[in-house]
Amino acid sequence: MLLAIDTSTSLATVALVAYPPAAAADAMLSIQQRLLVEHTWEVGQRHSVELLQRIEWLLRTQNADMAQITALAVATGPGSFNGVRVAVTTAKSLGFALGVPVSAHPTLDIIAWGAYATLPAQEPVWSLLDAGRGEVYAARYISYRDANILGISAWGPTPVLMPTAEGQPGEGADAQARYQVMAPERLVEALARESTETLLCGEWRPDTRAAIEAALAVQGVQARFDATPRRAWSLAQLALARLATGQGALNTTEDLAALEPLYLRRPAITTSAKPTLDQRMQRIQQPEQQEHEEGTTHALRG
Amino acid sequence: MRILAIESSCDETGAAIIEDGRIIRANVVASQASVHARYGGVVPEVASRQQVSALIPTLDMAFAEAGIGWEQIDAIAATYGPGLAGSLLVGLTAGKTMAMARGLPFLGVNHLEAHIYANWLRTEAVSDAPPTDVDHEVWPGDPQFPLLALVISGAHTELVSIPHHGRYELLGQTRDDAAGEAFDKVSRLLGLGYPGGPAIERAARQRDPAQPNPYRLPRAWLKDSYDFSFSGLKTATLEIVKGALNAGASQTKASAKTKGSRYRRAGESAEGAAALSIPDLAAAFQEAVVDVLATKTTQAARTLGVRQVLLAGGVAANLALRERLTAELTPLGIALRFPPVALCTDNAAMIGAAAYFHLRLGERNGFDLDVRPGLQLPFAG
Ligand SMILES: Nc1ncnc2c1ncn2[C@@H]1O[C@H](COP(=O)(O)OP(=O)(O)OP(=O)(O)O)[C@@H](O)[C@H]1O
Ligand SMILES: [Mg+2]
Numbered sequence: 306m307l308l309a310i311d312t313s314t315s316l317a318t319v320a321l322v323a324y325p326p327a328a329a330a331d332a333m334l335s336i337q338q339r340l341l342v343e344h345t346w347e348v349g350q351r352h353s354v355e356l357l358q359r360i361e362w363l364l365r366t367q368n369a370d371m372a373q374i375t376a377l378a379v380a381t382g383p384g385s386f387n388g389v390r391v392a393v394t395t396a397k398s399l400g401f402a403l404g405v406p407v408s409a410h411p412t413l414d415i416i417a418w419g420a421y422a423t424l425p426a427q428e429p430v431w432s433l434l435d436a437g438r439g440e441v442y443a444a445r446y447i448s449y450r451d452a453n454i455l456g457i458s459a460w461g462p463t464p465v466l467m468p469t470a471e472g473q474p475g476e477g478a479d480a481q482a483r484y485q486v487m488a489p490e491r492l493v494e495a496l497a498r499e500s501t502e503t504l505l506c507g508e509w510r511p512d513t514r515a516a517i518e519a520a521l522a523v524q525g526v527q528a529r530f531d532a533t534p535r536r537a538w539s540l541a542q543l544a545l546a547r548l549a550t551g552q553g554a555l556n557t558t559e560d561l562a563a564l565e566p567l568y569l570r571r572p573a574i575t576t577s578a579k580p581t582l583d584q585r586m587q588r589i590q591q592p593e594q595q596e597h598e599e600g601t602t603h604a605l606r607g
Numbered sequence: 608m609r610i611l612a613i614e615s616s617c618d619e620t621g622a623a624i625i626e627d628g629r630i631i632r633a634n635v636v637a638s639q640a641s642v643h644a645r646y647g648g649v650v651p652e653v654a655s656r657q658q659v660s661a662l663i664p665t666l667d668m669a670f671a672e673a674g675i676g677w678e679q680i681d682a683i684a685a686t687y688g689p690g691l692a693g694s695l696l697v698g699l700t701a702g703k704t705m706a707m708a709r710g711l712p713f714l715g716v717n718h719l720e721a722h723i724y725a726n727w728l729r730t731e732a733v734s735d736a737p738p739t740d741v742d743h744e745v746w747p748g749d750p751q752f753p754l755l756a757l758v759i760s761g762a763h764t765e766l767v768s769i770p771h772h773g774r775y776e777l778l779g780q781t782r783d784d785a786a787g788e789a790f791d792k793v794s795r796l797l798g799l800g801y802p803g804g805p806a807i808e809r810a811a812r813q814r815d816p817a818q819p820n821p822y823r824l825p826r827a828w829l830k831d832s833y834d835f836s837f838s839g840l841k842t843a844t845l846e847i848v849k850g851a852l853n854a855g856a857s858q859t860k861a862s863a864k865t866k867g868s869r870y871r872r873a874g875e876s877a878e879g880a881a882a883l884s885i886p887d888l889a890a891a892f893q894e895a896v897v898d899v900l901a902t903k904t905t906q907a908a909r910t911l912g913v914r915q916v917l918l919a920g921g922v923a924a925n926l927a928l929r930e931r932l933t934a935e936l937t938p939l940g941i942a943l944r945f946p947p948v949a950l951c952t953d954n955a956a957m958i959g960a961a962a963y964f965h966l967r968l969g970e971r972n973g974f975d976l977d978v979r980p981g982l983q984l985p986f987a988g
Contacts, residue, residue: 351977353696353699353700353703353977353978355975357703357974358974358975360707371708371709371710386693387693387696390693390696390700391696391700393659394662394696394697394701394704395700395704397663397701398704398705399704399708401663401666401667401705402677402704402705402709403708558667561663562660562662562664565660566659568656572650572652573652574650574653
């Protein structure tokens with residue numbers, strides 16, 4: 306069984322899917338039929354408190370135990386710093402303790418894939434998540450004819466998701482640059498360059514949506530909102546597709562060690578760094594330095 | 608019983624494999640000190656991120672060091688407090704998850720209790736120390752109850768009476784800064800860097816002990832109390848530094864003036880910043896801290912009638928404190944015990960030691976255990 310884990314935001318979602326499929330059933334089962342059980346719930350900031358017991362419950366529904374987990378899928382963010390850390394740490398720990406492959410996927414990809422699953426979309430899809438400070442995490446996805454793996458009886462191709470901030474992605478487009486932190490005004494400026502109406506999918510607070518709608522109105526841009534909650538099932542599909550290719554899964558301890566959350570924001574660092582005595586004695590004239598890096602309202606507790 | 612222990616309360620990632628609460632089979636610590644040195648202290652979000660990055664390499668090294676596999680692990684323990692929430696979250700989540708994956712008992716450990724239990728750790732093999740009194744868990748070489756412990760770390764300064772395993776009676780604690788915190792703040796002030804304790808100790812050693820120290824710093828005795836206070840000491844040190852800086856500045860501005868600085872302070876032999884002696888000031892500060900810690904601890908040990916005193920926490924690494932306390936306690940027939948330097952600061956070996964004495968009693972935690980950033984020792988009464 307493949308266990309999919311996503312605790313990126315105050316909404317958590319986990320799923321178990323059949324993996325690998327029994328050889329005989331291989332050709333018969335569509336990917337849709339591989340979903341065994343899925344659970345999505347409002348976790349708040351209690352990611353670490355609630356996650357493991359929900360996974361235990363999933364396993365119980367299948368009369369299964371941890372030893373039967375043969376692969377993992379994890380959402381790597383962006384999102385709540387602590388939430389994302391819990392999912393990534395859980396995946397690393399399970400991978401280390403069980404010795405099973407881990408397939409890691411950005412949360413914005415999962416949202417976009419969920420949207421493709423429900424619409425035969427030819428229009429661009431933008432994934433959005435609240436990033437705090439009135440900004441959003443954003444990534445753009447363009448529709449590919451063969452990108453829809455649903456209904457394909459075998460394992461299907463790797464979904465080709467090409468998020469870019471603006472315009473068509475270049476071949477070697479920097480992976481990081483595909484995921485951005487944007488103010489609503491900048492987001493809408495980018496949407497204005499789309500040739501068709503855009504679908505905005507993901508999670509946002511009412512005030513964030515209001516800010517985006519206001520910017521859309523000001524700039525005269527069309528977009529639709531789809532706030533369907535993201536599903537671990539979408540994550541599992543991306544993982545199944547990737548695992549089927551035999552490439553890109555994290556298999557070794559080194560792979561697991563290298564797995565990092567996709568934070569997108571730098572740590573909040575506020576140091577009113579007064580020059581040390583040493584520096585002042587050397588007459589290094591340092592102005593009072595305020596280093597203020599990006600933080601997020603999602604990082605709670607402590 | 609072999610325990611895989613994890614420590615992630617602050618800026619150190621630790622994984623250890625500990626046998627019977629005492630024998631270190633593996634002890635790996637990945638420190639972020641160099642990362643945080645840039646900021647002069649620990650930045651919580653930076654620390655949390657480093658915890659995620661260091662987790663797997665640290666675990667992997669621990670298993671390699673012990674030369675064993677999962678089959679030989681009987682339980683898993685991880686720190687659940689006190690500490691930084693985001694950092695604690697990583698180690699605790701990892702510990703719970705691996706316990707669930709392997710079907711092993713899990714225990715959350717109090718980091719402060721673990722600092723105390725670092726005194727039970729040893730490196731020799733089991734056969735060298737057969738259990739003599741398994742019921743009360745006393746092996747030859749173990750600390751002997753009743754005990755007095757001085758817990759002195761980055762965030763805590765507590766004098767604790769420990770009549771037996773698991774019982775803690777608070778005698779006194781700091782009313783403001785912790786001892787380690789005072790070391791760190793003064794070190795930063797003197798431009799000696801982070802972490803401050805070792806830096807101040809090193810600087811203090813540079814002075815010639817035969818010469819009289821021109822600086823004399825105040826002690827907060829807080830009469831008739833085992834409580835501590837270090838903020839006044841910190842302020843007094845700051846005043847000396849400011850005085851020296853101002854003197855230096857006014858000297859430069861008006862070098863023609865022959866009178867010297869009007870900011871010159873009593874107890875300061877220097878005329879200006881250039882004359883401020885960092886080794887002397889570091890030594891004076893360290894001596895003031897050690898003086899109060901040693902005096903109060905000795906007094907408490909005497910009053911309680913204990914035969915052994917334990918040092919615990921990062922500041923227990925301080926040599927001046929160890930020497931001073933040994934000198935005071937030995938004539939009274941009281942033994943001072945302290946962990947090796949590497950086991951004084953944060954590490955996972957001590958987590959495994961503390962976990963053992965709880966697990967042995969059948970204690971376990973569920974997988975819903977949450978981090979407790981403000982956790983205290985479980986004081987009786
Ligand atoms: N040789 C030394 N002399 C004095 N202080 C020292 C020495 N070595 C380390 N320290 C101090 O010990 C502290 C770190 O100890 P430790 O790692 O136990 O604290 P912590 O884990 O940050 O806090 P806590 O254990 O209270 O949660 C730092 O403040 C450091 O300056
Ligand atoms: Mg500590």
